[in-house]
Amino acid sequence: MCFTENFMQYLVNGLANGFLYALIALGYTLVYGVLQLINFAHSEVFMSGGFAGYFVLQAVVGRQPHGLMSVLMIVLGIVAGACGGGLIAFLLERVAYRPLRRRKAPKLAFLISAIGASYFLFNLAGKEFGRTSLSVPYIFNGTNSGIAFTFLGAQVQTMYLIWAAAAIVLLVSLDRVVAKTKLGQGIRAVAEDAETASLMGVNIDRVISQAFVLGGLLGGAAGFLYALNFGVVYTMGFTPALKAFTAAVLGGIGNLRGAMLGGLVLGVAESLPLSCVNFNWQDVIAFGILIVVLLFRPMGLLGERLGRSA
């Protein structure tokens, strides 16, 4: 019967995608928290992470890595992706946003600047790296799409396990950084009351930059993880990032744990109905959710703002 048929498989697929959405969504929510701004160029942060991971693996992967070597390659790819994403996010803030902030530009100017930066970046990537999809070198015994095991009828890809493990490590790390470190304290203070934070000695510009970079690290890592499965291409950021934005809104934009939850919920919500309807409906469902959330619960599931330990 529809919906129950292959339920576990769709759940597993949905959760796996959801982990990636969660990683990307944090970039939106961190920046929104400190700047009340949607960084619509975050899709290109994700793309840059994908390419960075791709090029590094291209350079170092030997013949059919396996075992420990596979793990090393994954870690290397994630680090490269994170660095690529973090760097682009840092530059974006410097070039596309900070000058506008200095001039106290209206919000609309930021949005236009974001879209401009996004088009610039993905077209630059298209020009430099070609317009066709490139696949990341195989790093597990000559494939990237092996099945690790079967669980209640659902095939669990090795890739899914890697996505989940990497995402959990990164999400928990971010959560701890924001809750426990001085860097996180600054981010939360600026999110709650930027001017008072500056009276306490918090350098608002620096915190904003840090928020971009943190979000960029996660988004870039997600770009690489995605690329492992789907390859890299200059337009790769568009749809996943828009979905992650949906996830961030779903969880309550500005709320970190909300973004994590929103990512997983969205991943599952767009996947489960696919046992009833054609695969082509997936994006329709995801963005239908965005519209419904905006209409009926614009503060999201967990509410807006960077919470105390969220």
Added chain:
Amino acid sequence: MTPMLALVGVEVRYGAIPALREVDIEVRQGEIVALLGANGAGKTTTLRTISGLVRPSKGAVLLNGRRVDQVPAHQVVGLGIGHVPEGRRIFPRMSVLENLQIGAYHRRGVTQAELDHIFELFPILRERRNQEGGTLSGGEQQMLAIGRALMSKPQLLLLDEPSMGLAPLVVEAIFDIIERIRDEGTTVLVVEQNAAQALQLADRGYVLENGSVVMADDAETLLGDERVRVAYLGEGAA
């Protein structure tokens, strides 16, 4: 002797509208100075100028003889100026403890002894230390805002209407604490609409009107002044 704080010919504009004109104010080491005036007189603007949140269009702000009016706001606290802003502005989602810790953001390491000192001044904060700041009562929030500023170890403490919206008993408690803070070595510049109480506490006072200093004198003299009594102490003309 150079005063700890000096505003010299300070002018501040919001767009074309001047909020402060030719303001001269001095605060000497160990004093409590009251800055009085009606709503909109420019009291908050004066404190914000000292903290670097607004830039004067003319004049200078000097701390121990050094110009500080071009220092970025986030560096001012490091120079020894603690600011308790109007409306307290504590971080509502952070715990009381975190609010205190962030007061020491500009320096390294918060010791238990420093926290204990704040808890000794405000015992209620110790009880509430794990509660979110936003859940405190108005008086408790004011205490937290003062405690937070003290955590920065200021030589000069700026207080913007610490009595605002508080019950008389709470105001009295807060004013007692301000006196104690001064006795422990911190110089205080306090903005108040509650002129009578502020002048009883202060050594000297300034009266602002429409952005200009119209009176500057010993607190006692101001308390006895006819114009002050009529305008700010709510007494009818004799």
